[in-house]
Amino acid sequence: MKLLLIAPAGLEVQGVKGKHVHHLNLALIAALAEPYFDEIKVIEEEFERLDLNETADLVGITMMTCQAPRGYFLADHFRKRGIRTVCGGSHASFMTSECQEHFDSVVINEVEMVWAEIMRDFQSDTLKPVYHTNQLIDLKDLPMPRKDLFFNAGTTLNAQVLQTGRGCPLGCNFCTVTLMYGKKFRTRPVEHVVEEIKRFPSRLFFFVDDNIFLSREYAYELCEALIPLKIKWGSQGSMELICRDEELLKLASKSGCISLFVGIESIDQETLNAAHKSFNKVKNYEENIKKMRRAGINVVGAFIFGFDQDTPKTFDKVYAFAMKNRLAMVNTGVMTPFPGTEVYKRVKSEGKIFDNNWEHYTGANLVWNHPTMSKGEIEEFYTKFRQKFYSWPSIFKRFWANRAHPLYYFGMNFTHWWRAYRNGKRALPSVAPSLPGLLELPACDKL
Ligand code: B12
Numbered sequence: 001m002k003l004l005l006i007a008p009a010g011l012e013v014q015g016v017k018g019k020h021v022h023h024l025n026l027a028l029i030a031a032l033a034e035p036y037f038d039e040i041k042v043i044e045e046e047f048e049r050l051d052l053n054e055t056a057d058l059v060g061i062t063m064m065t066c067q068a069p070r071g072y073f074l075a076d077h078f079r080k081r082g083i084r085t086v087c088g089g090s091h092a093s094f095m096t097s098e099c100q101e102h103f104d105s106v107v108i109n110e111v112e113m114v115w116a117e118i119m120r121d122f123q124s125d126t127l128k129p130v131y132h133t134n135q136l137i138d139l140k141d142l143p144m145p146r147k148d149l150f151f152n153a154g155t156t157l158n159a160q161v162l163q164t165g166r167g168c169p170l171g172c173n174f175c176t177v178t179l180m181y182g183k184k185f186r187t188r189p190v191e192h193v194v195e196e197i198k199r200f201p202s203r204l205f206f207f208v209d210d211n212i213f214l215s216r217e218y219a220y221e222l223c224e225a226l227i228p229l230k231i232k233w234g235s236q237g238s239m240e241l242i243c244r245d246e247e248l249l250k251l252a253s254k255s256g257c258i259s260l261f262v263g264i265e266s267i268d269q270e271t272l273n274a275a276h277k278s279f280n281k282v283k284n285y286e287e288n289i290k291k292m293r294r295a296g297i298n299v300v301g302a303f304i305f306g307f308d309q310d311t312p313k314t315f316d317k318v319y320a321f322a323m324k325n326r327l328a329m330v331n332t333g334v335m336t337p338f339p340g341t342e343v344y345k346r347v348k349s350e351g352k353i354f355d356n357n358w359e360h361y362t363g364a365n366l367v368w369n370h371p372t373m374s375k376g377e378i379e380e381f382y383t384k385f386r387q388k389f390y391s392w393p394s395i396f397k398r399f400w401a402n403r404a405h406p407l408y409y410f411g412m413n414f415t416h417w418w419r420a421y422r423n424g425k426r427a428l429p430s431v432a433p434s435l436p437g438l439l440e441l442p443a444c445d446k447l
């Protein structure tokens with residue numbers, strides 16, 4: 001029996017297609033599937049070509065919203081060939097009926113607690129249209145993800161992905177994380193995280209967690225355990241939580257943390273309050289950024305443009321803020337009503353969505369009628385903002401404040417410069433040269 005797991009093409013980051021980050025979900029599903037299949041193949045279309053004649057007994061497809069059109073095409077194609085298909089991920093979890101038109105089975109939210117049932121039904125050829133349970137997995141029971149099945153066993157410049165926790169109690173109105181993984185923050189035993197890191201030759205890791213320091217106690221335990229591993233790592237979190245403890249920040253830095261992506265979203269408190277993100281305190285932003293920098297951690301500020309309250313002036317204000325605070329990088333998104341979110345429900349019920357082509361739901365396109373700005377305006381301001389922030393004078397101006405990691409700083413800023421100026425015309429080459437010291441690329445024979 002053969003299982004083929006696919007991450008369809010369609011991903012764009014900051015408006016640019018290309019090779020980004022490996023899909024941890026497929027590696028996890030491959031691990032769950034091991035007892036049931038003789039052969040398991042993982043194809044991430046952004047990394048390698050999928051042969052449409054590929055054989056399989058079951059095809060599993062993961063989809064973020066912008067991957068859905070390609071995912072549907074592939075599902076229809078494999079079904080025509082008589083192969084069973086199943087899908088999951090953030091799109092399937094909220095657009096379940098639409099996905100049912102293309103797939104034999106759709107998994108809502110986490111798959112771990114329903115996987116055995118899916119396998120039983122698959123073996124007896126009685127797959128159900130939908131699998132859903134409210135039971136969330138205890139992360140101590142997660143299997144070791146089969147990342148060796150990634151293209152080149154994942155040992156390209158793209159950092160190794162792993163996860164230490166799931167769930168977020170904060171529930172921002174543009175995000176699906178609380179809905180998919182619950183309010184309760186669950187953590188994985190630190191020894192399992194360490195074991196996963198030791199299994200792979202990479203020295204550069206991206207913890208795909210949504211809110212890495214939600215539990216201070218766990219964060220201490222994790223960072224202490226990472227120190228002897230001598231890795232470099234980055235992750236994501238809420239600045240207020242990350243910065244509540246400077247000792248923890250220093251420890252994180254000592255454990256190899258080089259950069260943290262923080263959801264600043266807006267520099268207007270009223271806007272944040274309306275987005276159910278009042279736990280972000282604008283008055284603390286500057287001091288918190290300084291704290292992170294003092295600890296030697298590069299700050300990647302994430303902003304959303306297109307809140308109802310935003311005007312053309314917002315772009316200038318955010319630019320001034322980002323420059324004044326010498327952010328190492330910014331990650332900008334155009335407000336997108338992703339299925340399942342409160343924003344989606346609201347703009348949908350108000351009849352404001354004018355673009356239903358999921359391919360455009362990449363976070364770089366306006367797909368709904370903003371109260372004051374047109375699509376053309378928002379997208380133009382967005383592009384100009386990125387071009388200004390990632391211009392070479394700006395990159396040099398921000399360097400000194402971020403000199404703790406010069407190689408990382410210039411590598412990432414160069415990547416963003418390329419994305420901002422090429423803007424979708426051409427993506428960066430996939431297998432860029434390795435960064436000495438950050439990533440080792442030995443043959444993956446230890447796995
Ligand atoms: C890492 C990450 C990225 C990475 C790469 C993603 C990748 N290659 O997997 C990068 C940095 C590139 C990225 C970019 C973006 N991301 Co992102 N990202 C994440 C994040 C934080 C973790 C993904 C992950 O690995 N999770 C861990 C795995 C184990 O969980 P999972 O994917 O949900 O899989 C489980 C189930 O869903 C299910 N499952 C999933 N797939 C399948 C398939 C089958 C066959 C089955 C049976 C089950 C199944 O089983 C898994 C185990 O339980 C998620 C949030 C989250 N917590 O998941 C957001 C998330 C996926 N991202 C999101 C968004 C919005 C974006 C951006 C658009 C943001 C922006 N404005 O720039 C960009 C652009 C990407 C694009 N759409 O073009 C949204 C997706 C919304 C949507 N409906 O599309 C999420 C959900 C966060 C949110 N705010 O709501 N992202």
Ligand code: SF4
Nearest residue numbers: 168170171172175210
């Ligand atoms: S945006 Fe971040 S803080 Fe808000 S609900 Fe999503 S994961 Fe939690």
